[in-house]
Amino acid sequence: MLSGIRAISPAVDVTNYVMLEIGHPMHAHDSSLITGGFAVRFARDGEKVITLDDVERTLNSADVLIVDDVATAAIGGVMGAGTTEVRDSTTDVLLEAAVWDPAAVSRTQRRLHLASEAGRRYERSVDPAISVAALDRCASLLAEIAGGRVEPKLTDWRADDRTDWSQPTIEIPADLPDRTAGVEYAAGTTARRLAQIGAEVTGSDPLAVTPPSWRPDLRQRADLVEEVLRLEGLESIPSVLPTAPAGRGLSAVQKRRRAIGKSLALAGFVEVLPTPFLPAGVFDAWGLAAQDPRRNATKVLNPLEADRPQLATTLLPGLLEALGRNVSRGTADVALFAIQQVVHPTAETRAVERIPNDRRPTDDEIAGLDASLPRQPQHVAAVLAGLREPAGPWGPGRPVEASDAFEAVRVIGRAAGVEFTLRAAQELPWHPGRCAEVLVGDTVVGYAGQLHPAVIERTGLPKGACAVELDLDAVPIVETLPAPKVSPFPAVFQDISVVVDAEVASAAVVAAVRDGAGDLLEDVRLFDVYTGPQIGEGRKSLTLALRFRAADRTLTEDEASAARDAAVAVAGDRVGAVLRG
Template structure:
């Protein structure tokens, strides 16, 4: 909302020395967002006066029209003689009043003006267009003024060329500030001055002689005011003061009737629409659109209407989109193109904000009217706005206001809010007092009664005030947020990080120490990405939590896995030339419950009780925390020392072991199959009998679908399950000073037997003396036998209190082999 300071002073008697920046500072302190203060005419310097064209000589022999003019500028030039000026514009004639810039003046730019010789004549000044005066971008010709103006009149003051304009970013809850009336109310409260409300007009009551109107949809239109003006002079032009106020407010003047409706909208905040009465066919009807109806709007576009659109209709059908834009069939006629409009119907209505917002969005047709309706318009301002438009038409266009007044209004029950008088004190942590609270609420238009508990009735232009805390916020902002004391909160004695937090930090530090780089991705996912991962239709990871209002229509759900986002980050890095990558991410995934409940609305005037918090938790999806890694390119870099090593599935499994060590658990790795991993290079990660994640190389089809590097490997683990299985505190290893006894064993097993199962059996059979076990060789071939494989393990035995004898080490080895034979059918190789 652009607010000219000169216009604002009509409603609030601001101190004479107050500048635009001073006013902006006060409004910002009151909670408005003043983005800029534009200085109009700051580099303008006179003399700039009104001139009367006395004669025009057309100069021939030039490539473009050139005119040698004599202009009467009164005594502004010091001699009273006509001013000689050469001009290239042709849209003015002898007798016209124009704006003349005399030598010594400076135009915006800055552009100094001096007398000079041009086209064989002396040009002592300049006849100006609106753009040269800084009034707008129109450079179609010379600005022609009203005929009654006296030559020599100061044009700077006449055209209001010097002014300050405040550009205010109006937030959605302060729609009343999309008007001079609303901003003036804020300025009056900020300065403690009275407000001259432009909506306080004497308006005749409704009567039966008004233009016939029927509202068939009270939910979409709860108020409709219609007034009629006859005998309007179609050739009447908008006066300079009206045009200038529109221009400063960012609206282009069009014609007198349209300019008046725009002016009143800016002044009072009530959008208006004007109809040519001679083109309206019968009574006006407000209703919803019917299937298949169409309307050609004022912009000349034929629009297919929705059954949700509220329409203004006559006997011929739709003549306007309610609250958005009028129809072309009843628009005010331009007198330059025909006889012009002489009888005008003024519409001032109040439409449902949601309906208007949806209609404007559906038709991609934002307008100044819809911008105001969707933020909330004062329904009680309709009568005053219609009266103001009628008065201006009568005053400027010589029309006659007809006695008939149409005012159809649905009942509006008053909203009363009870608020404790000390609530603003408790919210802000300071003391305002009941008198201050009452005064500030009355300044914004509320009716206040009561003592300790106030009964407050918000004004009709503040639909955003619905809660006691809304009223408390109004008091606090008007008293000044800078006056709210800043106190450090009392912090209870700290207990440090929780064990879960310590574990999460250890996980990140461990992976970073292993050469991984942490990334953070958006938690959104779409069906197309799940398809690319090759997930089956009944895969649990396809059961997602859908967002009501997603940021991206292609990703309308919350993630059920960290892998998709991590692969997206890896693909973006590869596309930017980073080919050797090791990325990791920790974060929550969102798993819907079998029966999803609706979240309750928690109170704001107290702390929620345990039952309310439990109901809120029950409505949330399960959100386990996970960790995932993705690798591509070289894990060990190549260099002068030799060829490096490419990352593979084994690195992804080792990353899982790194996380498991941070959780103080032993990870079991066994072969598995699960999308999106390669069926022959996928490992299931378990702690005991519980599966906690998967790791391995991606399926080639997934790599192709997502355009990833070959042999890309990923791993994903459930950190909550790891923490539940691990010790809450990580303890250091037991160190023995006695020597180690190493025993190797090679076992023949069926090819289908997992090596992890053989290792578990050996570990169980070896007993407490076993310090570590390592698989160092896997062999298949004729020597192993058909359908068999040889697994060679290195077993390290050590005691904490003595040196083991050879017999003790051999006995432990034999026990381990026996356990493996019993559980897996293993046979000692060479036996």
Template sequence: MRVPLSWLREYVDLPVSETGRDVAERLIRAGLEVETVEQIGADLKGPLVVGEVLSIEELSGFKKPIRHCFVNVGTANGTGEPQEIVCGATNFAVGDKVVVVLPGAVLPGPFPIAARQTYGHTSAGMICSARELGMGDDHNGIIVLESHHEPGTDAIQLLELVDEVLDIAVTPDRGYCLSMRGVAREAAAAYGLPLADPALLDVPPANAYGYLVKVADPAGCDRFVARTVTGVDPTAQSPIWLQRRLQKSGIRPISLTVDITNYVMLEVGQPLHAYDRSRVDGPIQVRRAEEGETLTTLDGVKRKLSTEDLLICDNSGPIGLAGVMGGSSTEILDAAAGPGTTEVIIEAAHFEPVTIARAVKRHKLPSEASKRFERGVDPEAARAAAQRAVDLLVLIAGGTAEAGVTDIAAPHPLRTIAIDADLPDRVAGTVYGRETVTRRLQEIGCTVAGADILEVTPPTWRPDLTDPYDLAEEVIRLEGYDNVPARMPTVPPGRGLTDAQRFHRRTGVALAGAGYVEVNNYPFIGEAVLDALGLEKDDERRRTVKLVNPLSDEEPALRTTLLPGLLGALRRNIGRGNTDLAIFETGTVFLPKEELRVAPRLPVDRRPSEAEIAELNAALPDQPRRVAVALAGERLPSGWWAKGAQAGWADAVEAARTVARAAGVELTVRQAQRAPWHPGRCAELVVAGTERVVGYAGELHPRVIKALHLPERTSAMEIDLDLLAADGEQRVSGPAVSAYPVATQDVALIVDSAVPAAEVETALRDGAGELLESIRLFDVFTGEQAGEGKKSLAYTLRFRAADRTLTADEASAARESAVAAATARTGAVLRGA
């Protein structure tokens, strides 16, 4: 909402010294979002005056029309002599009043004006168009003023070229601020000044002589006011003051009748629509669309209507999409396009917000009217808005207001809210007092009664005030959020991060230390990415929690895996030239429960009961926390020192081990098959000593890589952190450092090719006993020497005691025990034996 300061001052007697920035600061303190304060005409400098065209000489021999003019500018040029000006515009004639800028002036740009020789004549100034004066984008011709203006009159003041405009971002709950009336009310409260309400007009009551209107859907249209003006002069133009206010507010002047409806909408906040009565066939009807109906709207588009659309109709059919846009069949005609409109029906109605919002979205047709109806319009403003439009048509266009007044209104009971007088005090943690609470609520238009418990009736223009805490917020914001004291809550001693929180931080630190960069993604997914990941139709990850109002129709569900967002981030970075990547993300996934429930709406006027909280928790999906990594390109960079190493499935597995070490557990790695990983390069991650599968790692399937446009050999890992730390012990102590030497023993075992290396490693670990410090597979060999259907696995075993130096016999005994366990479990044979 663009608010010219000069217009705002009509309703609130602001101090003369207050600038636009001062007013913006007050409104921001009151809770409005003032984005900018535009200084209109700040670089404009006169003389800029009204001129009367005395003569015009058409110059020939040029590629475009050129006119040599003499213009009477009064005494503004210091001599009183006619001003010689060369102009290329042709939309004015001798005797017209125009806007003239004289040498020495500066136009917006800045664009200094000086006398100069052009087309064989001296041009001492310029006859101005609207764009040259910063009044708009119209550059088709110069401005022709009304004939009563005297030559030499200051045009800067006449055209209101210098002003300040506040651009306010109106939030959905403050639809009343999409009007000068609403912003003026906020300014009056912010300054403690009285408000001159533009909607306080004497309006005649409804009678039987008004234009016939039939409302078939009172739920969609609970008020419809119609007024008629006859004898309108179709040649009448909008006065300068009206055009300038529309231009400053961001609306282009069109014609007098349309300009008046837009002006009243900006002033009062009630959208209006004007019909040419001679083109309306019979009574006006408000109803829902019927199957197959169409409407050509004012923008010239023929639209197929839905049965949910609310329409304005006459006997011929639809003539307007209610609250959104009128139809072309009854639009106001300009005299320039033929016989102009002389009889006007003014519509001021109140429509149900959801109906309008859905129609706008359905037809992709936003408008200034729908923007207001969606947020809620004051139903009691319709009569005053219609009267204001009628008065302006009578005053400017010479029309006559018919005595008939149509006002169809459905019952609209007032809402009363009971609020403790000290509730704002308790919410803000300060003391306002009952008198302040009562005064502030009355300033926003509420009716207040009572003492300790106040009975508050919100005004009709504030549909957002529905409960006591809304009223408390109004008091606090008007008193100033900056005046709310800052008090630190009392923290119970001994509280801090939980074990789980420390574990999650350790996970991130460990991966960052390993060279991974953390990313954060939106938790939304769609079926397309699940298809790209190659998930089967019965895969449990396809069972998702759907959002009622998603940000994107393409991603309507909450994620069940971190991989879609992580791989999307990988793809975007690669597209921007970052080819060597190692990224990770930690976050929750959302797994629906077997029995789907609708979450209850909890109260805001009290603390929810334990039963209500339990019901809410029962409706929420399970939200385990996971960590995932993705790698592509070089893991070790190439350089003069050596050739780099490409990231691969082994790096993804090592990332899983890094996370496991942060949890204080060890992982057993087993071969597996699971989308979206390559079936031959997928590792199942199991907590050592258990059968608890906590995640998967490996290289992505080629089809997945192609579908997601990822580099070859892209690898990924995902682990469930809650399962990884399911044993409950999440405190990790540092490794013990022994002063005694390590005894290293290598062992090579021949096993069947089908025996997993992880199974052999587990057997060696169990057989080696407590002296084993670590075990590492350093070689896998297949060939004739190993035997057909066999493979050789070579391990390094490190033994160490905490309290002594091991003897060679002790180390050898531990090694032999490990080999014996592997032989017994896997049929391993010591190589070379």
């Protein structure tokens, strides 16, 4: 009982005792309940088995089973099944000692949420050379305690013909621990310490080291160096702080990220760290097409959660999940943002080659590693729900709308020193009539707007929720932002109304007016859009507020009017704008 393992029966207790004694797990089966012989195979997807804790487990093709001719006897390395369980009436016992793949046992334990003493040892590796000795010890103890008789029959089954359990030989320079730690050890220290842990050491320099069978973790030079340093005493290694090169500071990417984060925080957003894994079925809830590139996600071989096996290709699923969690806990007015990397696999993505860690990789090896990895662009995303302006003496409050998402884009643009252009678009999960694509020049870098009502309904989000997501890697970096110019001279304000075709983007008109007005134009703002019979079918009227100011003099009305007329002329040439009479 002091070991934390409860007593069950002589057969089971003896297997547990030997496991604690020499570190090799074993399992006892009632041989009268075995039909035919034992075999080892992978489970079938969806196959079910009832384990010794009386819980039905659903397996998949990565789980390893011990089976007889009709039923499953055990989940290999994890727990036995009830079909061959040792009972009070058991008179014939079959003892099983196995060696399982540590990674497979670990995956099965975590996926099934089934931890066992045997599984804990198997996932850390056991000594394959003592399996037979463990069986002999267990059988002799059981015969001594229970008064039984040991049948002189041993069945030895293995996946290959291997009989030599020694580890591969590793060559290591005798002074490698000295060079690694920066400490000069006495001659012969490396060979002496490695022999102390049971390794076979031959040669002088380099040393040929064969790790013992009970140390499968010793696979490369770095592992051997670690053992030498551990035995010599880590406290003997001097602590020397590296000298940082002066004058570097933050990179341009880091500066931009901080500037964007501060600007969004000042605009009322709260930064969160959404999960980097995709929830199962999220893109189905969005209604994305099968060929949508966001579905092409990198799968994690050993996920932390079984229902999140893929790395995120977009930040919105995690952000919207955080939004929903806040709303469900009573926080109705929410504005969140995140700046993180996403993962986009490419055609060049391939398995990463292992590089020894006892030396610096070569330039070619580093280039190969970079080519092996998927693209990991940095994205910024924000979500909003509830009231954007709170209720008070001034009124009932204003709910979130698509224009708030567009304003978040402008906040990001000002922080990054880039002017974004917004153009009407259709992209899920956004509302087709309230979505804009965000452009830098002619390059689309993201989308913003109100979420699609169907997406909101399927995901349980608040009505009217809005979102924005931009690819920052596609946005050019401005090393130095221009300082704002402040003029002491008064401004001249003028309004213009122009008529354009209905499909012309308002942003295109604003850009044309800005280019045509020249340096005297300090600000332009669209404040009214009109469609109706006075304009004509397929046309719309845009009313813009213009603010003119000169940096070195008081601007006259005539100068402002000339700049306004030039702006209208450029808008007419570029987008077909006509001054409304």
